[in-house]
Amino acid sequence: MMSDGLQEELGEAAGARGAKAPGIVPDAGKYEQQLSRGLTFKENILITLSAVTPASSVFIIVPAIINGIGGASALAFLIGALVGVFVALCYAELSSAFPITGGEYAFVARTLGKPWGFGLFLLNLVSGVLIIGVIASGAGQYLGVLSNALGGGWVGIVVILVTTVIACLGIKTNAWVTGVFLILEIGALVVLTVVGFLHVSQPISTLWTVTTSGPGGTLVSASAGLVVSYTATALFAFNGYGAAVYYAEETKNARSTIGRAILWSLVIAVVAEIVPTIAVLLGSKDLAALVASPAPMTQFLTERAGPVVNTLVSVGIAIAVINAVLAIILQFGRTLFSSARDRSWPDAINRPLGRIHPRLRTPVVATIIVGVIAALCLWLVPFSVLLVATSAGIVILYALVGLAAFVGRINHTTDAAEYRMPMWPVAPILMTLATLGILVMSLIADWMPVAVAVGIFAVGLLYYALYLRGKPDRWTLPLPADEELEDEVRG
Numbered sequence: 001m002m003s004d005g006l007q008e009e010l011g012e013a014a015g016a017r018g019a020k021a022p023g024i025v026p027d028a029g030k031y032e033q034q035l036s037r038g039l040t041f042k043e044n045i046l047i048t049l050s051a052v053t054p055a056s057s058v059f060i061i062v063p064a065i066i067n068g069i070g071g072a073s074a075l076a077f078l079i080g081a082l083v084g085v086f087v088a089l090c091y092a093e094l095s096s097a098f099p100i101t102g103g104e105y106a107f108v109a110r111t112l113g114k115p116w117g118f119g120l121f122l123l124n125l126v127s128g129v130l131i132i133g134v135i136a137s138g139a140g141q142y143l144g145v146l147s148n149a150l151g152g153g154w155v156g157i158v159v160i161l162v163t164t165v166i167a168c169l170g171i172k173t174n175a176w177v178t179g180v181f182l183i184l185e186i187g188a189l190v191v192l193t194v195v196g197f198l199h200v201s202q203p204i205s206t207l208w209t210v211t212t213s214g215p216g217g218t219l220v221s222a223s224a225g226l227v228v229s230y231t232a233t234a235l236f237a238f239n240g241y242g243a244a245v246y247y248a249e250e251t252k253n254a255r256s257t258i259g260r261a262i263l264w265s266l267v268i269a270v271v272a273e274i275v276p277t278i279a280v281l282l283g284s285k286d287l288a289a290l291v292a293s294p295a296p297m298t299q300f301l302t303e304r305a306g307p308v309v310n311t312l313v314s315v316g317i318a319i320a321v322i323n324a325v326l327a328i329i330l331q332f333g334r335t336l337f338s339s340a341r342d343r344s345w346p347d348a349i350n351r352p353l354g355r356i357h358p359r360l361r362t363p364v365v366a367t368i369i370v371g372v373i374a375a376l377c378l379w380l381v382p383f384s385v386l387l388v389a390t391s392a393g394i395v396i397l398y399a400l401v402g403l404a405a406f407v408g409r410i411n412h413t414t415d416a417a418e419y420r421m422p423m424w425p426v427a428p429i430l431m432t433l434a435t436l437g438i439l440v441m442s443l444i445a446d447w448m449p450v451a452v453a454v455g456i457f458a459v460g461l462l463y464y465a466l467y468l469r470g471k472p473d474r475w476t477l478p479l480p481a482d483e484e485l486e487d488e489v490r491g
Contacts, residue, residue, distance in 0.1 A: 029478050030480065037250055039171055039250050041261060045261050045268070047175055048244040048247075049268060050323045051241075052243075053135075054185070056135070056317060057237040058189060058276050058277065061234075063295060065233055067292075070212060070222070071211065076227050076233070077277060081274070084266050085266065094107040094405055095259055096417035096418050099248035099255050099258055102335060103335060104124060105118070106338070107401060107404045112400065112403060114468070114477070118460045118461070118463065122463070123457045127456075128335065132325055132332070133386050137153065145315070161371065163329055167333060167371065174326070181319055210226060212226075213292040217289065229441065238270060241265035242401075243328075246334050298314075329374070334363060337354060337356075339353070340354035344475060352365045353365055393456070395439045402428045
Protein backbone atom coordinates (compact mmCIF):
# COMPACT_ATOMS: atom_id res chain seq x y z
CA MET A 1 0.00 0.00 0.00
CA MET A 2 1.05 3.62 -0.54
CA SER A 3 2.21 5.55 2.48
CA ASP A 4 -0.35 7.92 4.07
CA GLY A 5 1.94 10.90 3.52
CA LEU A 6 2.32 10.24 -0.19
CA GLN A 7 -1.40 9.60 -0.58
CA GLU A 8 -2.20 12.88 1.17
CA GLU A 9 0.33 14.75 -0.94
CA LEU A 10 -1.17 13.41 -4.13
CA GLY A 11 -4.64 14.42 -3.01
CA GLU A 12 -3.52 17.94 -2.21
CA ALA A 13 -1.67 18.20 -5.50
CA ALA A 14 -4.66 17.08 -7.51
CA GLY A 15 -6.81 19.71 -5.84
CA ALA A 16 -4.24 22.47 -6.23
CA ARG A 17 -3.49 21.67 -9.81
CA GLY A 18 -6.96 21.34 -11.21
CA ALA A 19 -7.01 21.64 -14.95
CA LYS A 20 -3.78 23.66 -15.01
CA ALA A 21 -1.60 20.63 -15.53
CA PRO A 22 -2.22 18.85 -18.84
CA GLY A 23 -1.57 15.15 -18.67
CA ILE A 24 -2.95 14.75 -15.13
CA VAL A 25 -6.39 13.55 -14.11
CA PRO A 26 -7.06 15.83 -11.10
CA ASP A 27 -9.77 13.82 -9.43
CA ALA A 28 -7.88 10.56 -9.65
CA GLY A 29 -4.40 11.92 -8.86
CA LYS A 30 -3.06 9.92 -11.79
CA TYR A 31 -1.39 10.57 -15.10
CA GLU A 32 -3.71 10.75 -18.06
CA GLN A 33 -3.16 8.11 -20.76
CA GLN A 34 -1.76 10.39 -23.47
CA LEU A 35 0.75 8.11 -25.18
CA SER A 36 -0.43 5.24 -27.36
CA ARG A 37 -0.43 2.05 -25.32
CA GLY A 38 0.07 -0.22 -28.29
CA LEU A 39 3.41 -1.98 -27.76
CA THR A 40 3.44 -5.71 -27.16
CA PHE A 41 6.04 -7.50 -25.07
CA LYS A 42 8.03 -8.43 -28.19
CA GLU A 43 7.89 -4.93 -29.66
CA ASN A 44 9.19 -3.45 -26.41
CA ILE A 45 12.12 -5.88 -26.55
CA LEU A 46 12.93 -4.83 -30.12
CA ILE A 47 13.37 -1.20 -29.06
CA THR A 48 15.14 -2.11 -25.82
CA LEU A 49 17.68 -4.38 -27.49
CA SER A 50 18.36 -1.67 -30.03
CA ALA A 51 19.38 0.58 -27.13
CA VAL A 52 21.68 -2.19 -25.84
CA THR A 53 23.13 -2.48 -29.39
CA PRO A 54 24.99 -5.79 -28.87
CA ALA A 55 26.90 -5.53 -32.18
CA SER A 56 28.31 -2.13 -31.26
CA SER A 57 29.39 -3.51 -27.89
CA VAL A 58 31.17 -6.47 -29.47
CA PHE A 59 33.07 -4.30 -31.95
CA ILE A 60 33.70 -1.22 -29.81
CA ILE A 61 33.76 -2.27 -26.12
CA VAL A 62 34.91 -5.91 -26.28
CA PRO A 63 38.20 -5.02 -28.05
CA ALA A 64 39.26 -2.92 -25.05
CA ILE A 65 38.63 -5.89 -22.76
CA ILE A 66 40.54 -8.28 -25.05
CA ASN A 67 43.48 -5.85 -25.09
CA GLY A 68 43.47 -5.81 -21.29
CA ILE A 69 42.95 -9.42 -20.21
CA GLY A 70 43.10 -11.57 -23.36
CA GLY A 71 41.08 -14.76 -23.34
CA ALA A 72 39.73 -14.06 -19.85
CA SER A 73 37.46 -11.50 -21.49
CA ALA A 74 34.84 -14.23 -21.59
CA LEU A 75 35.16 -14.65 -17.80
CA ALA A 76 34.75 -10.89 -17.28
CA PHE A 77 31.59 -11.00 -19.35
CA LEU A 78 30.19 -13.87 -17.29
CA ILE A 79 30.80 -11.99 -14.04
CA GLY A 80 29.35 -8.85 -15.60
CA ALA A 81 26.28 -10.84 -16.63
CA LEU A 82 25.83 -12.02 -13.02
CA VAL A 83 25.92 -8.42 -11.76
CA GLY A 84 23.57 -7.54 -14.62
CA VAL A 85 21.04 -10.05 -13.27
CA PHE A 86 21.00 -8.21 -9.93
CA VAL A 87 20.49 -4.93 -11.76
CA ALA A 88 17.71 -6.39 -13.91
CA LEU A 89 15.87 -7.80 -10.88
CA CYS A 90 15.86 -4.36 -9.25
CA TYR A 91 14.62 -2.74 -12.44
CA ALA A 92 11.92 -5.38 -12.86
CA GLU A 93 10.44 -4.84 -9.40
CA LEU A 94 10.61 -1.05 -9.58
CA SER A 95 9.07 -0.92 -13.06
CA SER A 96 6.24 -3.16 -11.86
CA ALA A 97 5.54 -0.71 -9.03
CA PHE A 98 5.92 2.40 -11.19
CA PRO A 99 5.21 1.69 -14.89
CA ILE A 100 5.92 5.32 -15.82
CA THR A 101 7.64 6.84 -18.85
CA GLY A 102 10.09 8.81 -16.68
CA GLY A 103 12.17 5.72 -16.03
CA GLU A 104 14.76 5.70 -13.27
CA TYR A 105 14.04 9.15 -11.88
CA ALA A 106 10.41 8.10 -11.39
CA PHE A 107 11.60 5.20 -9.21
CA VAL A 108 14.11 7.15 -7.18
CA ALA A 109 11.90 10.20 -6.57
CA ARG A 110 9.07 8.03 -5.25
CA THR A 111 11.23 5.82 -3.03
CA LEU A 112 14.24 7.87 -1.91
CA GLY A 113 12.73 11.35 -2.13
CA LYS A 114 12.08 14.03 -4.72
CA PRO A 115 15.47 15.83 -4.46
CA TRP A 116 17.33 12.59 -5.24
CA GLY A 117 14.94 11.92 -8.09
CA PHE A 118 15.47 15.30 -9.71
CA GLY A 119 19.24 15.07 -9.27
CA LEU A 120 19.18 11.72 -11.04
CA PHE A 121 16.82 13.05 -13.71
CA LEU A 122 19.19 15.88 -14.67
CA LEU A 123 22.25 13.61 -14.61
CA ASN A 124 20.49 10.98 -16.72
CA LEU A 125 19.13 13.50 -19.23
CA VAL A 126 22.45 15.30 -19.74
CA SER A 127 24.38 12.03 -19.98
CA GLY A 128 21.79 10.58 -22.36
CA VAL A 129 21.83 13.53 -24.74
CA LEU A 130 25.63 13.57 -24.81
CA ILE A 131 25.94 9.82 -25.28
CA ILE A 132 23.79 10.10 -28.41
CA GLY A 133 26.63 12.16 -29.87
CA VAL A 134 29.26 9.67 -28.66
CA ILE A 135 27.48 6.73 -30.31
CA ALA A 136 26.58 8.60 -33.51
CA SER A 137 30.24 9.46 -34.06
CA GLY A 138 30.87 5.76 -34.69
CA ALA A 139 28.64 5.71 -37.78
CA GLY A 140 31.22 7.45 -39.94
CA GLN A 141 33.97 5.18 -38.63
CA TYR A 142 32.26 2.07 -40.00
CA LEU A 143 30.58 3.56 -43.07
CA GLY A 144 34.01 4.81 -44.11
CA VAL A 145 34.83 1.29 -45.36
CA LEU A 146 32.41 1.90 -48.22
CA SER A 147 33.70 5.35 -49.13
CA ASN A 148 36.12 7.83 -47.64
CA ALA A 149 33.45 10.48 -48.15
CA LEU A 150 31.30 8.71 -45.56
CA GLY A 151 34.02 8.66 -42.93
CA GLY A 152 33.74 12.28 -41.80
CA GLY A 153 32.34 13.55 -38.53
CA TRP A 154 29.41 15.15 -40.37
CA VAL A 155 27.94 11.68 -40.87
CA GLY A 156 27.16 11.39 -37.16
CA ILE A 157 25.26 14.70 -37.21
CA VAL A 158 23.19 13.56 -40.20
CA VAL A 159 22.46 10.25 -38.45
CA ILE A 160 21.16 12.10 -35.38
CA LEU A 161 18.92 14.42 -37.39
CA VAL A 162 17.46 11.65 -39.57
CA THR A 163 16.80 9.32 -36.64
CA THR A 164 15.18 12.20 -34.75
CA VAL A 165 12.62 12.53 -37.54
CA ILE A 166 11.95 8.78 -37.41
CA ALA A 167 11.64 8.91 -33.61
CA CYS A 168 8.78 11.39 -33.95
CA LEU A 169 6.67 8.75 -35.72
CA GLY A 170 4.32 6.38 -33.92
CA ILE A 171 5.84 4.03 -31.35
CA LYS A 172 4.76 0.88 -33.23
CA THR A 173 6.41 2.22 -36.38
CA ASN A 174 9.61 2.76 -34.41
CA ALA A 175 9.37 -0.73 -32.94
CA TRP A 176 9.41 -2.28 -36.40
CA VAL A 177 12.08 0.06 -37.78
CA THR A 178 14.38 -0.81 -34.88
CA GLY A 179 13.39 -4.45 -35.31
CA VAL A 180 14.54 -4.56 -38.93
CA PHE A 181 17.79 -2.82 -38.04
CA LEU A 182 18.26 -5.20 -35.13
CA ILE A 183 17.95 -8.24 -37.40
CA LEU A 184 20.70 -6.84 -39.64
CA GLU A 185 22.82 -6.11 -36.57
CA ILE A 186 22.41 -9.63 -35.22
CA GLY A 187 23.24 -10.94 -38.68
CA ALA A 188 26.68 -9.31 -38.42
CA LEU A 189 27.24 -11.06 -35.09
CA VAL A 190 26.13 -14.39 -36.54
CA VAL A 191 28.73 -14.04 -39.31
CA LEU A 192 31.42 -13.28 -36.73
CA THR A 193 30.37 -16.27 -34.61
CA VAL A 194 30.25 -18.74 -37.50
CA VAL A 195 33.67 -17.65 -38.79
CA GLY A 196 35.13 -18.10 -35.31
CA PHE A 197 33.73 -21.55 -34.61
CA LEU A 198 34.69 -22.77 -38.08
CA HIS A 199 38.35 -21.97 -37.33
CA VAL A 200 38.84 -23.04 -33.70
CA SER A 201 42.59 -22.92 -33.05
CA GLN A 202 42.93 -22.09 -29.34
CA PRO A 203 42.44 -24.41 -26.35
CA ILE A 204 39.34 -23.98 -24.18
CA SER A 205 41.58 -22.93 -21.27
CA THR A 206 42.10 -19.66 -23.16
CA LEU A 207 38.75 -18.49 -21.81
CA TRP A 208 39.94 -18.34 -18.19
CA THR A 209 43.62 -17.54 -18.68
CA VAL A 210 44.42 -13.89 -17.90
CA THR A 211 47.00 -12.55 -20.34
CA THR A 212 48.00 -9.24 -21.81
CA SER A 213 50.35 -8.05 -24.52
CA GLY A 214 54.01 -7.98 -23.46
CA PRO A 215 57.27 -6.83 -25.09
CA GLY A 216 57.45 -7.61 -28.78
CA GLY A 217 53.79 -8.51 -28.93
CA THR A 218 54.16 -11.66 -26.84
CA LEU A 219 51.51 -12.88 -24.39
CA VAL A 220 52.39 -12.49 -20.72
CA SER A 221 50.44 -13.56 -17.65
CA ALA A 222 48.48 -10.85 -15.87
CA SER A 223 46.92 -10.53 -12.45
CA ALA A 224 43.57 -12.21 -11.93
CA GLY A 225 42.49 -9.00 -10.20
CA LEU A 226 42.37 -7.34 -13.61
CA VAL A 227 39.33 -9.46 -14.43
CA VAL A 228 37.39 -7.62 -11.71
CA SER A 229 38.37 -4.21 -13.04
CA TYR A 230 37.38 -5.13 -16.60
CA THR A 231 34.11 -6.58 -15.33
CA ALA A 232 32.94 -2.99 -14.96
CA THR A 233 33.57 -2.46 -18.67
CA ALA A 234 31.77 -5.70 -19.47
CA LEU A 235 28.80 -4.56 -17.38
CA PHE A 236 28.59 -1.36 -19.40
CA ALA A 237 28.56 -3.43 -22.60
CA PHE A 238 25.19 -4.83 -21.51
CA ASN A 239 23.84 -1.43 -20.51
CA GLY A 240 20.52 -0.48 -22.08
CA TYR A 241 18.23 -3.35 -21.07
CA GLY A 242 16.65 -1.03 -18.49
CA ALA A 243 15.40 1.14 -21.37
CA ALA A 244 12.23 -0.96 -21.41
CA VAL A 245 10.90 1.19 -18.54
CA TYR A 246 10.81 4.30 -20.73
CA TYR A 247 8.06 2.74 -22.82
CA ALA A 248 5.97 1.62 -19.84
CA GLU A 249 3.06 3.91 -20.71
CA GLU A 250 3.14 2.64 -24.28
CA THR A 251 3.29 -1.07 -23.43
CA LYS A 252 0.26 -3.27 -22.83
CA ASN A 253 -0.05 -4.80 -19.34
CA ALA A 254 2.99 -2.82 -18.26
CA ARG A 255 3.09 -3.92 -14.60
CA SER A 256 3.75 -7.49 -15.65
CA THR A 257 5.30 -6.95 -19.09
CA ILE A 258 8.11 -4.45 -18.41
CA GLY A 259 9.89 -6.63 -15.87
CA ARG A 260 9.86 -9.59 -18.25
CA ALA A 261 11.08 -7.37 -21.09
CA ILE A 262 14.02 -6.20 -18.97
CA LEU A 263 15.04 -9.72 -17.94
CA TRP A 264 14.70 -11.15 -21.44
CA SER A 265 16.58 -8.22 -22.97
CA LEU A 266 19.47 -8.89 -20.59
CA VAL A 267 19.51 -12.61 -21.42
CA ILE A 268 19.49 -11.95 -25.17
CA ALA A 269 22.15 -9.23 -24.84
CA VAL A 270 24.45 -11.53 -22.83
CA VAL A 271 24.13 -14.35 -25.36
CA ALA A 272 24.49 -12.01 -28.34
CA GLU A 273 27.71 -10.53 -26.93
CA ILE A 274 29.46 -13.36 -25.14
CA VAL A 275 29.02 -16.07 -27.81
CA PRO A 276 30.73 -14.06 -30.61
CA THR A 277 33.46 -13.04 -28.15
CA ILE A 278 34.16 -16.69 -27.31
CA ALA A 279 34.12 -17.58 -31.02
CA VAL A 280 36.73 -14.93 -31.82
CA LEU A 281 38.98 -15.91 -28.90
CA LEU A 282 38.91 -19.60 -29.78
CA GLY A 283 39.05 -19.03 -33.53
CA SER A 284 42.01 -16.66 -33.51
CA LYS A 285 44.99 -17.85 -35.53
CA ASP A 286 47.41 -15.92 -33.33
CA LEU A 287 46.07 -14.97 -29.90
CA ALA A 288 49.05 -12.74 -29.11
CA ALA A 289 48.46 -10.70 -32.28
CA LEU A 290 44.75 -10.49 -31.47
CA VAL A 291 45.39 -9.18 -27.96
CA ALA A 292 47.93 -6.64 -29.23
CA SER A 293 45.74 -5.40 -32.10
CA PRO A 294 44.01 -2.00 -31.76
CA ALA A 295 41.06 -3.48 -33.70
CA PRO A 296 40.91 -7.19 -32.82
CA MET A 297 37.53 -7.90 -34.43
CA THR A 298 38.46 -6.29 -37.73
CA GLN A 299 41.80 -8.08 -37.74
CA PHE A 300 40.13 -11.41 -36.99
CA LEU A 301 37.54 -11.08 -39.76
CA THR A 302 40.06 -9.93 -42.34
CA GLU A 303 42.44 -12.76 -41.39
CA ARG A 304 39.85 -15.53 -41.28
CA ALA A 305 37.22 -14.46 -43.83
CA GLY A 306 38.82 -11.82 -46.03
CA PRO A 307 38.30 -8.06 -46.58
CA VAL A 308 34.94 -8.42 -48.34
CA VAL A 309 33.32 -10.10 -45.33
CA ASN A 310 34.92 -7.54 -43.05
CA THR A 311 33.42 -4.74 -45.15
CA LEU A 312 29.94 -6.29 -45.04
CA VAL A 313 30.13 -6.76 -41.27
CA SER A 314 31.37 -3.18 -40.86
CA VAL A 315 28.24 -1.98 -42.65
CA GLY A 316 26.23 -4.09 -40.20
CA ILE A 317 27.97 -2.36 -37.30
CA ALA A 318 27.18 1.04 -38.83
CA ILE A 319 23.53 -0.03 -38.96
CA ALA A 320 23.79 -1.05 -35.29
CA VAL A 321 25.12 2.39 -34.41
CA ILE A 322 22.28 4.10 -36.28
CA ASN A 323 19.75 1.83 -34.58
CA ALA A 324 21.18 2.62 -31.15
CA VAL A 325 20.98 6.36 -31.83
CA LEU A 326 17.32 5.98 -32.80
CA ALA A 327 16.50 3.94 -29.68
CA ILE A 328 18.26 6.36 -27.33
CA ILE A 329 16.57 9.41 -28.88
CA LEU A 330 13.23 7.65 -28.33
CA GLN A 331 14.22 7.01 -24.72
CA PHE A 332 15.32 10.50 -23.78
CA GLY A 333 12.63 12.27 -25.75
CA ARG A 334 10.22 10.54 -23.38
CA THR A 335 12.35 11.46 -20.38
CA LEU A 336 12.17 15.14 -21.32
CA PHE A 337 8.42 14.86 -21.98
CA SER A 338 7.92 13.25 -18.59
CA SER A 339 9.81 16.04 -16.84
CA ALA A 340 7.55 18.64 -18.47
CA ARG A 341 4.45 16.67 -17.53
CA ASP A 342 5.72 16.68 -13.95
CA ARG A 343 6.04 20.48 -14.27
CA SER A 344 9.79 20.60 -13.73
CA TRP A 345 10.26 23.86 -15.63
CA PRO A 346 8.50 27.22 -16.02
CA ASP A 347 5.14 26.78 -17.72
CA ALA A 348 6.34 28.40 -20.96
CA ILE A 349 8.73 25.44 -21.29
CA ASN A 350 6.45 22.76 -19.84
CA ARG A 351 3.62 23.40 -22.31
CA PRO A 352 5.47 22.57 -25.57
CA LEU A 353 7.68 19.85 -24.07
CA GLY A 354 4.71 18.14 -22.42
CA ARG A 355 2.58 18.16 -25.58
CA ILE A 356 1.67 14.94 -27.38
CA HIS A 357 1.07 14.95 -31.13
CA PRO A 358 -2.68 14.29 -31.57
CA ARG A 359 -2.27 11.79 -34.41
CA LEU A 360 1.14 10.22 -33.82
CA ARG A 361 0.63 10.05 -30.02
CA THR A 362 4.31 10.78 -29.44
CA PRO A 363 6.16 13.65 -27.68
CA VAL A 364 7.30 15.29 -30.92
CA VAL A 365 8.61 18.58 -29.50
CA ALA A 366 10.57 16.92 -26.69
CA THR A 367 12.03 14.40 -29.14
CA ILE A 368 13.13 17.12 -31.57
CA ILE A 369 14.77 19.12 -28.77
CA VAL A 370 16.76 16.06 -27.65
CA GLY A 371 17.91 15.31 -31.20
CA VAL A 372 18.87 18.91 -32.03
CA ILE A 373 20.85 19.39 -28.81
CA ALA A 374 22.64 16.05 -29.34
CA ALA A 375 23.58 17.08 -32.90
CA LEU A 376 24.85 20.46 -31.69
CA CYS A 377 26.93 18.76 -28.98
CA LEU A 378 28.53 16.43 -31.51
CA TRP A 379 29.28 19.41 -33.74
CA LEU A 380 30.59 21.83 -31.11
CA VAL A 381 31.91 19.75 -28.17
CA PRO A 382 35.23 17.83 -28.43
CA PHE A 383 34.79 14.06 -28.37
CA SER A 384 37.01 13.68 -25.29
CA VAL A 385 34.73 16.06 -23.37
CA LEU A 386 31.65 14.06 -24.41
CA LEU A 387 33.25 10.89 -23.06
CA VAL A 388 34.21 12.49 -19.74
CA ALA A 389 30.71 13.86 -19.25
CA THR A 390 29.00 10.50 -19.78
CA SER A 391 31.26 7.78 -18.42
CA ALA A 392 30.47 7.90 -14.67
CA GLY A 393 26.76 8.78 -14.82
CA ILE A 394 25.58 5.21 -15.37
CA VAL A 395 27.38 4.02 -12.22
CA ILE A 396 25.58 6.58 -10.06
CA LEU A 397 22.28 5.67 -11.75
CA TYR A 398 22.73 1.96 -10.97
CA ALA A 399 23.65 2.70 -7.36
CA LEU A 400 20.51 4.77 -6.82
CA VAL A 401 18.30 2.18 -8.54
CA GLY A 402 19.70 -0.47 -6.18
CA LEU A 403 18.98 1.76 -3.17
CA ALA A 404 15.48 2.46 -4.49
CA ALA A 405 14.73 -1.27 -4.79
CA PHE A 406 15.94 -1.78 -1.20
CA VAL A 407 14.27 1.22 0.43
CA GLY A 408 11.03 0.83 -1.55
CA ARG A 409 10.14 -2.35 0.30
CA ILE A 410 11.01 -0.86 3.67
CA ASN A 411 8.91 2.30 3.27
CA HIS A 412 6.20 0.42 1.31
CA THR A 413 6.32 2.71 -1.72
CA THR A 414 6.72 -0.32 -4.01
CA ASP A 415 3.87 -2.35 -2.54
CA ALA A 416 1.87 -2.04 -5.77
CA ALA A 417 4.45 -4.09 -7.69
CA GLU A 418 3.06 -7.26 -9.23
CA TYR A 419 6.58 -8.63 -9.66
CA ARG A 420 8.68 -9.39 -6.57
CA MET A 421 12.33 -10.24 -7.04
CA PRO A 422 13.50 -13.53 -5.48
CA MET A 423 15.77 -13.51 -2.41
CA TRP A 424 15.27 -9.85 -1.58
CA PRO A 425 17.33 -7.94 -0.36
CA VAL A 426 20.30 -9.82 -1.86
CA ALA A 427 20.04 -8.26 -5.34
CA PRO A 428 19.70 -4.57 -4.32
CA ILE A 429 22.41 -4.84 -1.64
CA LEU A 430 24.90 -6.56 -3.93
CA MET A 431 24.03 -4.23 -6.80
CA THR A 432 24.54 -1.13 -4.67
CA LEU A 433 27.81 -2.38 -3.19
CA ALA A 434 29.13 -3.44 -6.61
CA THR A 435 28.34 -0.11 -8.24
CA LEU A 436 29.75 1.89 -5.32
CA GLY A 437 32.92 -0.21 -5.57
CA ILE A 438 33.13 0.54 -9.29
CA LEU A 439 32.61 4.23 -8.53
CA VAL A 440 35.49 4.23 -6.03
CA MET A 441 37.77 2.43 -8.51
CA SER A 442 36.78 4.89 -11.21
CA LEU A 443 37.53 7.79 -8.87
CA ILE A 444 40.99 6.43 -8.16
CA ALA A 445 41.71 5.81 -11.84
CA ASP A 446 40.43 9.18 -13.10
CA TRP A 447 38.58 11.58 -10.81
CA MET A 448 37.38 13.91 -13.58
CA PRO A 449 34.41 11.82 -14.96
CA VAL A 450 33.15 11.17 -11.43
CA ALA A 451 33.49 14.86 -10.54
CA VAL A 452 31.54 15.90 -13.65
CA ALA A 453 28.74 13.38 -12.92
CA VAL A 454 28.51 14.41 -9.26
CA GLY A 455 28.53 18.08 -10.32
CA ILE A 456 25.56 17.59 -12.68
CA PHE A 457 23.72 15.67 -9.95
CA ALA A 458 24.42 18.51 -7.50
CA VAL A 459 23.03 21.08 -9.95
CA GLY A 460 19.83 18.99 -10.05
CA LEU A 461 19.61 19.04 -6.24
CA LEU A 462 20.17 22.79 -6.21
CA TYR A 463 17.52 23.41 -8.87
CA TYR A 464 15.00 21.35 -6.91
CA ALA A 465 15.76 23.24 -3.70
CA LEU A 466 15.54 26.69 -5.30
CA TYR A 467 12.64 26.22 -7.74
CA LEU A 468 10.57 23.08 -7.12
CA ARG A 469 10.65 22.57 -3.36
CA GLY A 470 7.55 23.66 -1.49
CA LYS A 471 5.42 24.38 -4.55
CA PRO A 472 2.19 22.33 -4.39
CA ASP A 473 1.65 22.40 -8.16
CA ARG A 474 5.18 21.26 -9.09
CA TRP A 475 6.64 17.80 -9.07
CA THR A 476 3.74 16.14 -7.29
CA LEU A 477 4.48 12.84 -9.07
CA PRO A 478 1.04 11.25 -9.47
CA LEU A 479 0.31 7.56 -9.77
CA PRO A 480 0.72 5.69 -13.08
CA ALA A 481 -2.11 5.91 -15.57
CA ASP A 482 -4.75 3.21 -15.59
CA GLU A 483 -4.02 0.63 -18.27
CA GLU A 484 -7.32 0.97 -20.04
CA LEU A 485 -6.81 1.15 -23.77
CA GLU A 486 -8.68 3.85 -25.60
CA ASP A 487 -10.95 2.85 -28.45
CA GLU A 488 -8.56 4.17 -31.07
CA VAL A 489 -5.70 2.22 -29.59
CA ARG A 490 -7.77 -0.93 -29.50
CA GLY A 491 -8.56 -0.43 -33.13
